[in-house]
Amino acid sequence: MAEVIIVPDARDAGELVAEAIADLVAGRPDAVLGLATGSTPLPVYEALRARRSATDLSRMRGFALDEYVGLAPDHPESYRSVISREVVSPLGLDPDRVHVPDGSLSGIEHAGADYEAAIGAAGGVDLQLLGIGTDGHIGFNEPGSSFASLTRVKTLTEQTRRDNARFFDSIDEVPRHCITQGLGTILRARHLVLLAFGAGKAAAVAAAVEGPVTASLPGSAIQLHPHVTVVVDEPAAGRL
């Protein structure tokens, strides 16, 4: 059963999780952090930035969960750009130690296997940050994803494209495909930390934490993991 921590707001969640990451890095400066994109993990990155003078993250390694397929790497909404702008630069991470799946069309057929090999060579992920989509997706593992899946190309659902359209000029610009760590990849991380804020996530959180373990709700895969911490605000906890 996941440990569920209900905090007053996203800022408190960010501080709590930043402290766990700082403790991890204090014990092992080159610890491997699993990075998530979307708005949910931003308070964690913000709290880590505020601790920069006390916590040296320059040797920490990172692996992002996912990437759009077919966006130029320097497109401002490619996850490579987002991770660089919101995580690597503000936190003082070494860009050479931070990896994002390669969503460029050339070589896409081996990008998933390459990414799995890189995670394996790093010794696996110590702490994996996770948000959750309104349809229960984690990473970009949409409903129906196998619990054994590894990093691969997936088609985005219309719901996810609509949810993410706010980052683009119009929904037509949201890519239709992505490359994402699989649920099997995510389950190999040693500690999963799932965050969610706001009433819009309440149903997905309740289903992930307490509902049946089913491929229809990819977040429910966390129930198969022995070390999970769920950090939510009151509205996101509203249906637990």
Ligand code: GLP
């Ligand atoms: C995006 C990302 C996920 C993220 C989720 C929720 O599509 N691929 O990793 O967890 O959707 O996004 P947000 O945190 O902005 O609500």
